[in-house]
Amino acid sequence: MLLTLDAATVRFGGRAVLDAVGLDVAEHEVVCVLGPSGSGKSTLLRAVAGLQPLDSGRVLLDGHDQARVPAHRRGVGLMFQDHQLFPQRDVGGNVAFGLRMRGASKARQDTETGELLELVGLPGAARRAVAALSGGEQQRVALARALAPRPRLLMLDEPLGQLDRSLRERLVVELRELFGRLGTTVLAVTHDQGEAFALADRVVVMRDGRIAQTGTPLDVWQRPADEFVARFLGFGNVVPATVEGTVAVTPWGKVPVPEGSGQGTRTLLVRPAGVRLVAVDAGLPCTVAARTFQGTHVTVHLQPQDGPRLEAACTLREAPAAGDAVGVEFDATETVVLD
Amino acid sequence: MSGRRGSAARLGLMALPVAFFAVFFAWPVAAIVARGLKVDGVWRFGRIADVVAQSDIRHVLWFTTWQALASTALTLLAALPAAYVFARLDFPGKQVLRAVVTVPFVLPTVVVGTAFLALVGRGGLLDELWGVRLDTTVWAILLAHVFFNYAVVVRTVGGLWAQLDPRQEEAARMLGASAFGSWRKVTLPALAPAVAAAALMVFLFTFTSFGVVQILGGPTFATLEVEIYRQTSEIFDLSTAAVLTIVQFAAVGSILAVHAWTVRRRESALRLVDPSVTARRPRGTGQWALLAGVLASIAVLLVLPLAVLVRRSLDGGFGYYRALGDADGGTFLVAPIESVVNSLEYAAAATAFAVLIGGLAAAALARRDAGRLVRGFDALLMLPLGVSAVTVGFGFLIALDRPPLDLRQSWILVPLAQALVGVPFVVRTMLPVLRAVDERLREAAAVLGAAPWRVWREVDLPLVRRALLIAAGFAFAVSLGEFGATVFIARPDNPTLPVAVARLLSRPGDLNYGQAMALSTILMLVCAGALLLLERLRTDRTGEF
Numbered sequence: 001m002l003l004t005l006d007a008a009t010v011r012f013g014g015r016a017v018l019d020a021v022g023l024d025v026a027e028h029e030v031v032c033v034l035g036p037s038g039s040g041k042s043t044l045l046r047a048v049a050g051l052q053p054l055d056s057g058r059v060l061l062d063g064h065d066q067a068r069v070p071a072h073r074r075g076v077g078l079m080f081q082d083h084q085l086f087p088q089r090d091v092g093g094n095v096a097f098g099l100r101m102r103g104a105s106k107a108r109q110d111t112e113t114g115e116l117l118e119l120v121g122l123p124g125a126a127r128r129a130v131a132a133l134s135g136g137e138q139q140r141v142a143l144a145r146a147l148a149p150r151p152r153l154l155m156l157d158e159p160l161g162q163l164d165r166s167l168r169e170r171l172v173v174e175l176r177e178l179f180g181r182l183g184t185t186v187l188a189v190t191h192d193q194g195e196a197f198a199l200a201d202r203v204v205v206m207r208d209g210r211i212a213q214t215g216t217p218l219d220v221w222q223r224p225a226d227e228f229v230a231r232f233l234g235f236g237n238v239v240p241a242t243v244e245g246t247v248a249v250t251p252w253g254k255v256p257v258p259e260g261s262g263q264g265t266r267t268l269l270v271r272p273a274g275v276r277l278v279a280v281d282a283g284l285p286c287t288v289a290a291r292t293f294q295g296t297h298v299t300v301h302l303q304p305q306d307g308p309r310l311e312a313a314c315t316l317r318e319a320p321a322a323g324d325a326v327g328v329e330f331d332a333t334e335t336v337v338l339d
Numbered sequence: 340m341s342g343r344r345g346s347a348a349r350l351g352l353m354a355l356p357v358a359f360f361a362v363f364f365a366w367p368v369a370a371i372v373a374r375g376l377k378v379d380g381v382w383r384f385g386r387i388a389d390v391v392a393q394s395d396i397r398h399v400l401w402f403t404t405w406q407a408l409a410s411t412a413l414t415l416l417a418a419l420p421a422a423y424v425f426a427r428l429d430f431p432g433k434q435v436l437r438a439v440v441t442v443p444f445v446l447p448t449v450v451v452g453t454a455f456l457a458l459v460g461r462g463g464l465l466d467e468l469w470g471v472r473l474d475t476t477v478w479a480i481l482l483a484h485v486f487f488n489y490a491v492v493v494r495t496v497g498g499l500w501a502q503l504d505p506r507q508e509e510a511a512r513m514l515g516a517s518a519f520g521s522w523r524k525v526t527l528p529a530l531a532p533a534v535a536a537a538a539l540m541v542f543l544f545t546f547t548s549f550g551v552v553q554i555l556g557g558p559t560f561a562t563l564e565v566e567i568y569r570q571t572s573e574i575f576d577l578s579t580a581a582v583l584t585i586v587q588f589a590a591v592g593s594i595l596a597v598h599a600w601t602v603r604r605r606e607s608a609l610r611l612v613d614p615s616v617t618a619r620r621p622r623g624t625g626q627w628a629l630l631a632g633v634l635a636s637i638a639v640l641l642v643l644p645l646a647v648l649v650r651r652s653l654d655g656g657f658g659y660y661r662a663l664g665d666a667d668g669g670t671f672l673v674a675p676i677e678s679v680v681n682s683l684e685y686a687a688a689a690t691a692f693a694v695l696i697g698g699l700a701a702a703a704l705a706r707r708d709a710g711r712l713v714r715g716f717d718a719l720l721m722l723p724l725g726v727s728a729v730t731v732g733f734g735f736l737i738a739l740d741r742p743p744l745d746l747r748q749s750w751i752l753v754p755l756a757q758a759l760v761g762v763p764f765v766v767r768t769m770l771p772v773l774r775a776v777d778e779r780l781r782e783a784a785a786v787l788g789a790a791p792w793r794v795w796r797e798v799d800l801p802l803v804r805r806a807l808l809i810a811a812g813f814a815f816a817v818s819l820g821e822f823g824a825t826v827f828i829a830r831p832d833n834p835t836l837p838v839a840v841a842r843l844l845s846r847p848g849d850l851n852y853g854q855a856m857a858l859s860t861i862l863m864l865v866c867a868g869a870l871l872l873l874e875r876l877r878t879d880r881t882g883e884f
Contacts, residue, residue: 049782051786071782071786072787072788072789072791074786076786080779082779086784086797087802088801097787097789098787102788149788
């Protein structure tokens with residue numbers, strides 16, 4: 001394993017920000033830690049970088065305990081959330097910084113800086129002032145600077161957090177391709193699931209300093225481990241349920257679930273796509289409370305006579321208007337019994 | 340970085356400043372207090388009550404306090420409108436005028452005293468024009484204090500005012516507040532801590548005023564500091580001087596405690612913006628009248644005294660300046676002009692000491708993990724600004740006169756004493772800048788492979804280089820003007836400029852008087868020159884002075 005966290009714990013004034021976290025990252029793997037703010041994901045990166053001492057547990061790189069290795073000797077790269085480019089140096093000076101710290105010759109610094117700037121799509125920008133860069137350009141320079149010393153592990157803290165949507169979507173693809181081409185091992189943290197799913201081979205969901213779930217993006221999306229993960233991924237249709245065979249009894253009435261689901265008192269998730277709109281007298285009667293346009297589909301917010309609200313996804317053509325009365329049926333393939 | 344290594348690094352940085360203050364501040368002051376209060380090896384604390392009960396001492400205490408209060412009130416009255424004008428109005432020549440306003444603050448107190456003597460004293464400008472003399476009244480002292488401290492208020496209050504976001508007031512206007520109402524509800528509360536801090540600084544400087552009162556006070560008016568000097572060097576009553584030192588120490592200590600508190604409150608989160616975007620051309624008669632009034636008061640209060648000083652020194656052409664080159668005046672063992680060279684050499688050495696000691700202290704204080712103990716040291720570093728310089732000077736003589744540290748014959752004594760006064764300025768200038776360096780920039784450098792000292796060289800130093808130069812300039816200016824301590828320890832054959840001026844003034848005769856004016860003018864030009872160089876370097880965000 002390139003990186004191993006072994007029961008890593010960090011406390012801030014009695015509160016455990018990292019609570020006995022265990023995590024492995026293999027060589028050439030891209031792992032994304034996903035969690036709401038305050039879940040401890042940035043602290044995780046700082047602990048690996050050596051900027052935040054552990055209260056207990058270990059950080060191992062290539063199997064070696066890093067407890068006595070200071071940040072500048074760990075050979076890992078960190079791209080900061082707001083980039084932290086050195087304002088008193090130009091673009092080239094920023095990118096070459098790590099090479100200079102390792103005593104690279106001026107000629108090598110210049111060649112590698114040039115190559116890296118080309119790689120991140122800013123050829124010939126070496127003499128530009130940092131202050132004159134746009135947000136996207138700063139992000140590219142920060143990436144080039146982190147890559148320059150050839151770190152064995154590259155860490156990214158909310159790599160695209162401050163950029164606007166279209167730029168983010170473009171950069172996510174670029175980064176993914178770049179890491180694949182370079183074979184870089186990457187540990188990134190973000191609160192944006194889209195970013196995490198697009199970037200990562202493996203996703204780690206964190207909650208209150210603990211790991212709530214780990215798996216491939218598809219795994220996590222299809223089978224959230226618990227209610228927290230489901231809600232964090234944006235699913236609203238989560239209710240307590242009693243499961244017997246392939247039927248779950250919920251506040252919305254009986255809902256079919258796939259065969260082999262866990263039995264007894266559980267939590268049930270119904271994906272919006274699994275909420276089908278039918279005639280009023282054909283299913284659970286609901287009133288349309290609101291509808292929100294999502295680009296490819298419409299999310300319809302439904303208020304049953306009793307029980308919590310439901311979200312249904314449907315095409316714009318099929319979407320009822322606010323105030324309409326509709327019936328609801330559930331699709332067993334889109335329901336998941338959690339826990 | 341581990342906690343233990345962090346505190347080791349901090350101790351390393353603190354070691355030299357702590358040792359310096361222990362040997363060259365705490366020890367001399369303690370020595371002189373002990374000399375005054377210890378009789379045959381027994382402490383006589385009863386002396387304190389005895390001395391304070393004396394009616395003439397009570398008179399001094401009372402005068403010291405009320406003149407400081409009056410000076411502070413007058414300074415605020417004169418300088419607050421100027422703070423507004425400099426912060427919010429844009430007018431041609433603003434940069435130059437800002438520098439001009441700051442000149443008096445770095446002028447040696449002796450020069451300030453001399454300038455006001457030339458303005459309101461016997462044979463002064465007012466005397467010639469209308470037969471008015473103020474040098475026997477308290478007004479001369481108060482005006483000189485306003486002159487001296489004007490910049491403190493303009494800098495501290497105006498500096499913050501310029502950075503307050505005008506949109507805050509606009510937000511209040513949108514919520515229904517009147518123009519004055521939004522100023523009172525939004526801007527004033529934000530400014531209040533800065534006004535309080537400035538007022539405390541002015542109070543501190545005027546409470547411990549020495550040079551100005553020594554020259555303008557005559558036999559009638561004496562502050563604590565002047566009285567300590569009189570008791571020490573004229574009456575040789577060390578025990579009274581020791582008691583007065585303790586009284587002043589206690590007073591200054593409590594003022595500084597309040598000051599530290601207001602500074603902390605000032606650091607509370609205000610939304611600050613680039614000062615260059617908050618000022619605009621004056622609009623309406625009110626703003627034009629205010630601008631005119633401020634310009635007129637600067638002309639009368641700040642420029643006129645200096646102009647008169649220069650004119651006096653030129654009475655009869657350059658005769659007084661030429662006389663400075665002769666040693667046969669009898670006042671000194673050497674020609675007065677040599678004091679210029681002495682002063683520059685001493686001030687250069689003192690600046691080096693102050694930058695080294697103050698820089699290390701600021702680096703230790705700026706560390707994020709700085710604890711309560713270190714912050715206590717911050718307040719301690721400010722003490723030399725308020726503790727009787729006279730006591731320090733005299734303390735040097737009696738504490739550093741025998742092995743292991745016999746420095747009586749050494750030139751280094753004078754720059755050491757001057758560095759004590761310079762260190763607080765270095766710390767106060769460097770600290771905010773060092774604290775403003777984003778910790779994550781240092782972390783970014785560390786992650787890229789820079790070892791801790793390399794981080795300092797690559798990240799901190801380039802960002803604080805300007806502040807370092809400014810700190811050095813301030814240390815140089817205050818060292819050049821230091822008078823209270825230097826007057827004791829400068830050897831007769833090696834006087835500094837302020838000591839030479841004071842000695843010339845204490846002799847009768849027009850020639851001595853004229854020479855004092857000429858020397859003061861030279862000192863003023865050197866200080867103003869140093870300051871104008873600094874103004875080119877500084878931005879409004881740098882430092883607290």
